[in-house]
Amino acid sequence: MKPSGMASGNELVLYGFLSLVAALFVLVTGPFGLVAIPFVLIVVGFLKMGADSGAESTNPVNCAGCGAPNDPGSEVCRHCEEPL
Numbered sequence: 001m002k003p004s005g006m007a008s009g010n011e012l013v014l015y016g017f018l019s020l021v022a023a024l025f026v027l028v029t030g031p032f033g034l035v036a037i038p039f040v041l042i043v044v045g046f047l048k049m050g051a052d053s054g055a056e057s058t059n060p061v062n063c064a065g066c067g068a069p070n071d072p073g074s075e076v077c078r079h080c081e082e083p084l
């Protein structure tokens with residue numbers, strides 16, 4: 001596919017479709033929809049970030065000696081070498 005103009009045909013169709021869905025949503029729900037769309041996106045984004053970080057690694061372990069955050073798998077503190 002060759003780029004023509006600012007956006008490709010696929011992108012224009014996608015943006016048009018999303019805009020149409022958003023416009024219809026606002027028409028149905030009224031002004032509340034204008035708030036609901038970004039609100040839902042933000043909430044879903046935060047949930048997704050929490051799920052991603054939870055899947056990759058657990059929370060850092062804080063050192064009992066100096067309070068520095070350490071990787072969950074490490075056995076001693078990387079700053080003061082206190083056993084975790």
Ligand SMILES: [Zn+2]
Nearest residue numbers: 063066077080
């Ligand atoms: Zn420490």
